[in-house]
């Protein structure tokens with residue numbers, strides 16, 4: 111014998127009264143009420159045992175997630191400022207044109223066909239370099255890193 115039965119009483123969120131109120135169960139699926147009639151206003155609606163307030167908590171979490179996302183975006187802007195800092199006082203005419211066949215050293219200025227002017231910040235695995243471009247760091251292949 112379940113907690114609910116058709117024709118029996120159950121507390122439900124009333125969409126009209128905007129309150130959790132006593133309802134009469136109108137329809138059930140398995141042992142769960144799906145439809146209820148409000149004992150207060152008489153309207154029949156979907157049975158919902160919890161108030162929509164618990165859903166509001168969910169949207170708050172979404173807001174939090176969006177906030178941390180915008181935090182990440184501003185962190186990206188800090189990186190771009192860091193790029194400006196690194197580039198300050200450097201002569202772009204000394205930049206090597208990037209080619210996967212070239213060798214690079216840490217601190218080299220590199221001109222990339224797509225990403226523009228960048229600075230070699232990290233040497234990796236003898237044939238990869240991380241270059242900081244204005245739009246962010248990119249790992250590129252090269253013939254050798256010394």
Ligand SMILES: [Zn+2]
Pocket residue numbers: 124125126127128131148149150151152153
């Ligand atoms: Zn009602």
